[in-house]
Amino acid sequence: MASTPNMDSDRPLSVKELTDLGLQYDFLPQLPLNRWYRAAEVVYREATHYLRDGNTPQAFMMFQRYCDLVMYKLRTHPDINLPESRPQYKTLSKRIPAIIELMESMRVEIDEYYSRWEARMRAQRRSQPPAKSTIRLVDPALSWNHASPGSILDARSNKDLAIEMANKERLRRRNATKMAPSRSSRIISEDELQRRNMEAVRNQLDRSYRTSDTNDRLQSTNYSYPSIKQSASLSYESAPRRPSPPPTRPMPPRPPKQLPEPSRPPSVSPPPRPRKELDTEACVTTRSQSPVRPPKEALEPVPEPKRRYTFKPEKYLENGDPIRSIFLPESLRRRFLAIAEPNTKRGLEMCGLLCGANINNALFITHLVIPDQDCTENTCDTRNEADIWEFCDKEELIQIGWIHTHPTQTCFLSSRDMHTQASYQAMLSESIAIVCAPRYEPSWGVFRLTNPPGLPEMLKCRKTDPFHPHDVPGDQLYVNALQPAGHVIEADLNVDVCDLRGKT
Incomplete structure (x- = not known):
């Protein structure tokens, strides 16, 4: 396997560089053909795993290697024309059209990442004198998507995080296995719809937030308004409709407006309606004790991008x-x-x-x-x-x-x-x-x-x-x-x- 070329430490790899890296592997016809069939399967699985993690450059490189191995190298193996070898080769070949179509969309993304990096570099050169570049050997798996950067971690120092990631992936696979009606083409179709699935997750989060916010506001309404409704039903004009007091205890006369209302036993009648300015204060006081409705812009939040990680080579x-x-x-x-x-x-x-x-x-x-x-x-x-x-x-x-x-x-x-x-x-x-x-x-x-x-x-x-x-x-x-x-x-x-x- 040839070494990765030297490059600026934060520069994404171009499509050409990723293609060249994908073609840099040793094909040895002396190894049994079934070993190379297994090798092709390993390359394909790795490509789908990288794509699911959001590492488009590395996935592109691995898909490139798969296509070259299946379309060109395996055809030169001395055992390829044996009857027992053809069924498995046919299975590997069936994936090629879908992979090529997928790689075309990935190519557009990678070109966009690279163009954005170039624009950022040009802006930096105009704003400050060029500094000496830090050159290092770069693992193509660390060539990050600049639209959604991730954190590069040391695996040994972050063992607990790694275990958590592994457990989540195990659960995801088990759920996917239960839900999938067919295994024949499910993986490649998942890769084609990865970005749509991420958007669907975001929409689901938005809906969950809005539903939760609506429920909170409904609970706030039910909590705040009963005292106001009770007061609103008591107006001076509607006094004749009040329930009549017992004959032995006639209702006392209405006091002057400017004087405070005398206290009345609860059994006689509901308390009088407070002054308008007190009603406002009571409303404010009551509402302040309940959940406050968030600002309008918080009803449809833009969720933060999912935190991405990658482990550097050990x-x-x-x-x-x-x-x-x-x-x-x-x-x-x-x-x-x-x-x-x-x-x-x-x-x-x-x-x-x-x-x-x-x-x-x-x-x-x-x-x-x-x-x-x-x-x-x-x-x-x-x-x-x-x-x-x-x-x-x-x-x-x-x-x-x-x-x-x-x-x-x-x-x-x-x-x-x-x-x-x-x-x-x-x-x-x-x-x-x-x-x-x-x-x-x-x-x-x-x-x-x-x-x-x-x-x-x-x-x-x-x-x-x-x-x-x-x-x-x-x-x-x-x-x-x-x-x-x-x-x-x-x-x-x-x-x-x-x-x-x-x-x-």
Whole structure:
């Protein structure tokens, strides 16, 4: 993967720059075609997640990569014409027209952002002498929409906020799954209507505010006016209509207007109407005790833009490319070991898939998927990948890595493990491999291949034995990915377990 070009720290990326970045990836035909199908799905999911977060530039770049991978690169794969390969390729290709149409509208937005930035820069140059630009390597995911800027946060320092975001996204997805009548085209249509949906939310907030304001004013009316109505019914001209007092106690004569009214027992008649100026004061006093009607302009408030966040890269690869933070549920390893215990007792390896979502430029592992697999003492290979594909599509998940046991060995990545990890990391730079060795210390570890030299070395290697040497020393092929040295952060997150064994 080529490095991102240098640029001013606050400058948005242009359409051309985003397009060029989208095309900067390595396509390796020697990898199995199903791995590239999975890679295309990961790219598509990431694009939809970024678009849902409002990060239009990054979504545009990922959609560009998806189109190039499906329309051009996959067609050159040696296995593309096999009968079993065509159905999945057809599924990926069906998305292309809708994506291209969506990208055209995104292009207009990105051009507008860039033009507004240029206008702001020209105004600044006219008003003050040009200063030396601050140049840095920019992650395209941080190329902000200047119409709705966001806050760039450190993931490790804002763990609680990250957990809150993950929980909200989980709830949103579950609600969306319940409401959606069809899963076949729902995601792309959501992306096309994202801005309309945001406007609908704002309108709903406006209506809720107006309804609440109207209710408050109605309550204020019912609270303030009874005393006024009671006084209004008592006028001097209407005195004959008053109820007659008992015969034994005739009503006293009306006192002069300038003299204060004598007090009367409640059983005789209601109190007299106060003077007009006192009526006004009473009205003001009564109203001052009730909710005050807001000014007219407050009836239709303009809600503040939704607060947007993005997490900056946690670490960088050896080649300088940024990699995002991964939030790993603390309970995941314990739950996986409980499922793998029967195999562990028999000395057989077992694996699971780490799936999740990209939320605000950070990766959250939300699901542990146990696939059908063939297990031996030194290997575990997945089967029925169509079930995995279907599940991830249904839940809108991307595969972030994998976990497996070493029931009879220490905690390390074998040659076979590194080859498996390379197939993940070629699709997603942040991908991780978790190894659990219950009988040894350390009993577990989280790893990633170095890039370079680890990932290129694995991709060019053609050996298949579980334990074979490489041209690069073993201690340079992979590194610890767990904090503080790496980009993986343990957090108190919920994890769902899906066991696909025996489903087909």
